[in-house]
Amino acid sequence: MKIEIITIGDELLLGFTTDTNAAYLARELAAHGVEVVRRATVGDDAAAIAAAVREALDRTGAVITTGGLGPTADDLTKPAIAEVFGRRLEIREDIVAMIEERFRVYGFRGPMPASNRQQALVPEGARVLENRHGSAPGIWIEDERHRWVAMLPGVPREMRGMTGDVIIPELRARMGEVREVVRSRTIRCMGISESHLADQLGDRARGVRGLPLAYLPSVAGIDLRLTTRGMSSAAAAALLEEAVAELRPIIGAHIYGEEDADLADVVLQRTRERGLRIAVAESCTGGMLGARLTTIPGSSDVFVGGVIAYDDQVKVKLLGVDPGTLRTHGAVSEETAREMAAGIRRSLGAEIGIAITGVAGPTGGTPEKPVGLVWIAVDVSGRVRANHRIYPGHREEIRQRATQSALDVIRRMLGDA
């Protein structure tokens, strides 16, 4: 099954809003064997909406639109598409009742604003798609040649909810047995450069089992993505599993997870399994490592807390760093990092102490200690590993990379489960 996506809105066309709906829809549809062959964006302009929908219907016959279903004057999707199908708009009293009910629930008094009645307008003969996630229902309109348009709201949360609730089930029912899907698997790697990873993969650097390998570097490390096309769901899953199984032993300990695994989550799990607890001492990252760890629900049984030792006096006072160490070696040094890690561990009674101290820039660099230099020390019950890197990029990138690296040092020190 082939379809087109049309996203509607001046905000998108002017670039004030980045179009995340189109990418989401495309991924969801591809995973269920529906191929998106073209995407388009038009503004809040009835003629432009009608023209784009008409062309897409002529070309592909199946269209999903997002946006322009709200109660305001610039929401033109329904009248424009009703026009393409030669249908009139009619007020649906069941929708009016539903909207009035919602007004009552939220405590509004008096009559519903007239503008909200616009949300109850539906092209004659069209089907209303229930929206459990917001006020504007979706619409499915179809002609006698089975050419159809599904109109979804533009609010991402509502659009996503309705895609799962209504669109995927409807398309699956229409497709019968799905013969061809697009599927992917992602292997998440950390602590190795893109070129070293390619070297290590050798013959498989460009692909494995006939599947091309995409390298996606980011502050989280390098993701390797394998994608199948034109296969059945079962065959795709089997081939991807074989390919991943072939790559896993070659990449080894650089792999920290798959798909959307979060390194902070991986570290919390391993630490929890070993009955240990973590405390952090952060200088240049200013709390970012603590924030990463506490993003994960349930982190409180492993993460005790920490000290943000931005000023050197805090390193001395709350972490017990020797002022002599700061004078002799400086705040960004192996010695200071080690004392910070030991200090926070001792102070908070945790088994694992992590310290990060570096030059995040943009100023403050010297020839000996350039912007990007970061020392990390991890102290696990007295066993300490300290290392340094000079990270590329701007201030925020340096801090994010240092945070991810610190997590990776713990992961490696704790070893596999």
Place this chain on the structure above:
Amino acid sequence: MKIEIITIGDELLLGFTTDTNAAYLARELAAHGVEVVRRATVGDDAAAIAAAVREALDRTGAVITTGGLGPTADDLTKPAIAEVFGRRLEIREDIVAMIEERFRVYGFRGPMPASNRQQALVPEGARVLENRHGSAPGIWIEDERHRWVAMLPGVPREMRGMTGDVIIPELRARMGEVREVVRSRTIRCMGISESHLADQLGDRARGVRGLPLAYLPSVAGIDLRLTTRGMSSAAAAALLEEAVAELRPIIGAHIYGEEDADLADVVLQRTRERGLRIAVAESCTGGMLGARLTTIPGSSDVFVGGVIAYDDQVKVKLLGVDPGTLRTHGAVSEETAREMAAGIRRSLGAEIGIAITGVAGPTGGTPEKPVGLVWIAVDVSGRVRANHRIYPGHREEIRQRATQSALDVIRRMLGDA
């Protein structure tokens, strides 16, 4: 001048990559008086590329493409568009020489891979657009009816650089005097709900001076955006200034900045002006407030550091919170927040102490203290303001909103500069 944008690539069409290029181009072009009337995305498929470009040329006559200019087999933009214009591709030896030079600079030995010669293929009669930001040059192709396509690389950094270097100057030269641009101004508000803001604006809630007002709520507060269309650059600037001047006194202290102002930056500036210093005590935000403040370069003269008191023992040990307070009122309470703020201020010798303690969820809520309940206390030299809110949303959203609120309390306590 009207144009269309076509972004090219399977990764975009499959939704693996979100299309940020299209939004960037649209904003840049609109600010220079170029109207984007349609956007489309097609995959790495020569027929689809050619069809989309042909339609856009017929409709609008001016097209910018991004993507598909690389050295690999799936980079089909040049042959597809050469075909539309009925031109052959020819090897340009000046480009070959340039690429070989780059290979030498990066230390590669031996002959250049044959695949790289593809980057030197150019449609006959087309102009090469210099790319100072990467290896693939851009292409400008035009027919005798002055219909044109500008092909840019898909790598965002390269595309953005070339838009400024080449595309904007070329379009400005073609447009002559620009009579109509799209311009916007954004007022950033915090500490007021969308409906209260609309009430406060009264007659101006939907627009001011004929300019529509867009409400853009996020975890950073509510942004109000005014947009002009179809005016000269000078007239747009003057009208926007008048409109903002009219709104400013009505919204008053809820405004913390304009355009992309960061509340953390605003707080650091006000604190610096008063010669004060900040220390933080974070429970549910786990370091996020410290990370926000230290994102701003030069924060070290104002931000001393803090304590991440995730476990209650850390609240007692490093912040001096009375265990009796925790027993009687609980960790999420006004009393605990006040003691945390006073404790961190005293411990680190800062004038301003901020404390955040709350239930970030998804579990841990009770009828009395539901998920989303957050207490914030700010202690400025002994003058304390404490307040609580129940934030909607999921864990990360609750934490981000609490962090932004804490910053806003300091801003309001310090008053205007």
